[in-house]
Amino acid sequence: MSEKRIVATTNAPAAIGPYSQAVWAGNLLFTSGQLPADPAKGQIVAGDVAAQTKQALKNVQAVLEAAGLDMSHVVKATVFIKNMNEFQTVNEVYASFFAAPCPARSCVEVARLPKDVLVEIEVVAKR
Numbered sequence: 001m002s003e004k005r006i007v008a009t010t011n012a013p014a015a016i017g018p019y020s021q022a023v024w025a026g027n028l029l030f031t032s033g034q035l036p037a038d039p040a041k042g043q044i045v046a047g048d049v050a051a052q053t054k055q056a057l058k059n060v061q062a063v064l065e066a067a068g069l070d071m072s073h074v075v076k077a078t079v080f081i082k083n084m085n086e087f088q089t090v091n092e093v094y095a096s097f098f099a100a101p102c103p104a105r106s107c108v109e110v111a112r113l114p115k116d117v118l119v120e121i122e123v124v125a126k127r
Contacts, residue, residue: 009066012059013037016114022063027127029067033080033120034059035113049086049118053093056121061097064125073125074103080120084109090119 007022013035015021022031036045036052045055064070081090113120
């Protein structure tokens with residue numbers, strides 16, 4: 001088994017618990033869920049689910065870039081949203097970050113997210 005390698009960047013929010021921003025396992029990169037926090041300010045971005053989705057995806061991009069990858073390397077995404085009625089809005093923002101062929105994806109409504117955000121996004125990418 002290959003050794004896991006940690007990816008960390010100051011261009012995405014720091015972990016708020018005992019976890020890494022991302023971990024390499026062989027040629028797969030697993031990111032932790034990215035919240036819609038501005039890494040420079042350390043604060044959740046103001047605004048609606050569209051603004052929060054955009055920031056969460058910018059944070060995903062920053063973690064991928066720290067690993068030498070980009071959004072085209074993503075093979076699976078998981079989107080956690082507070083309200084499934086906002087699925088279409090989340091989907092529109094999400095679509096602006098991915099070109100065809102898009103990765104596989106799950107979208108799950110959850111009761112609550114860390115820091116009471118509206119969306120959290122994690123991905124698996126392949127080198």
